[in-house]
Structure formats: structure tokens, C-alpha cells
Amino acid sequence: MASAVINIIAYLYGRPVAEKLRRRQIDVEYNKAGRVRRVYVDGKLAFVLRNNDGYLLPTLYGATFLERRLVLDPETVEYVKEGRNVPAKYIVQAPHEARPYGEVAVIDPHGSVIAVGRLMYSARELTLKRGYAVRVRESLKKATESQKEPRQ
Numbered sequence: 001m002a003s004a005v006i007n008i009i010a011y012l013y014g015r016p017v018a019e020k021l022r023r024r025q026i027d028v029e030y031n032k033a034g035r036v037r038r039v040y041v042d043g044k045l046a047f048v049l050r051n052n053d054g055y056l057l058p059t060l061y062g063a064t065f066l067e068r069r070l071v072l073d074p075e076t077v078e079y080v081k082e083g084r085n086v087p088a089k090y091i092v093q094a095p096h097e098a099r100p101y102g103e104v105a106v107i108d109p110h111g112s113v114i115a116v117g118r119l120m121y122s123a124r125e126l127t128l129k130r131g132y133a134v135r136v137r138e139s140l141k142k143a144t145e146s147q148k149e150p151r152q
Helices: 002-013 015-022 074-081 140-148
Strands: 026-030 036-041 044-049 056-058 069-072 091-093 103-107 113-119 132-139
Touching (some): 002 015, 002 036, 002 056, 056 103, 074 132, 113 140
Antiparallel strands (some): 036 044, 069 091
16 A cells, blocks of 8 residues: 555655655555555655645655755845745755645755745746745744654
8 A cells, every 4th residue: 555655646746756665665654545644654644634624734754855956045044944934045956846825845055954834936937036835834943843753
């Protein structure tokens, strides 16, 4: 069943992501109806299901496998780590294959993933340097804070 999930991820994020995942241990958690709920890679939560459309969204760990990465200006790294959205004018490098409303990994100049979110513009629209380009869903600081809080 893990191979079916890898095929879904390949469809959503591309073949290179699926090839990276094929060499790893994949565990899939299902809901009561038998649908995919969460995907764990090497024991860590990597993808979660968005309920309204069945799209598998990457977590911060899952974003490390993505090929679609936006490189930020060093000036804005700390703000994005806190969970703020990414202004288009502070994006240094963007992939040409990035699609609007697709998921992207936001990385600092050193190559570390600091956030993951939804890209609001196409690669061509990013050159206009206007507005917020990425709506951050999960950031480094928010992820570490939620891990420290006990579950209730």
C-alpha cells in the first residue's frame, strides 16, 4: 500500500520526490473509512491529508524531500521562522516549475528548510516583486513550540 501513496506523491510533487522516498521506510495511517490520513517517513510525520480535497500536504520534515524550493533573502529568514508569510520581493531564487497554489519549501541561503506553505504566484509573477508570495502553513519556530507542549 505504501507504493500507492508514493505514486500519489509522485503525481503531486514530481518523480524526483518519489525516488527519494522509495529508499526509505514509509508508514501510512488510515482513517476509519480506509483513506490515507498521515504518511510517516522513517518514523517522522512527513505528509498529512487536507480534508476538503484529499491533497497530501508536506510537513517541515516532508518539505526536505521537495524539489520546489524558494530561497529567501537573509534579511527575512527570522520573520519567516516565526510563521509570517513570505513577501515576493525577498525571494532570491524560485524554481521555474513552481505552480501557483502548489506547495513549496522555503529555505534560507544555507539550504535549511525553515517553512512550508502555498505559493500564491507563478514563477513569472514572482518577478513583479509585489505582495505575499507564500502563505506559510508551518514554520520552524511554530513546529518546535508545538512539540514542546504536551498533548491533551
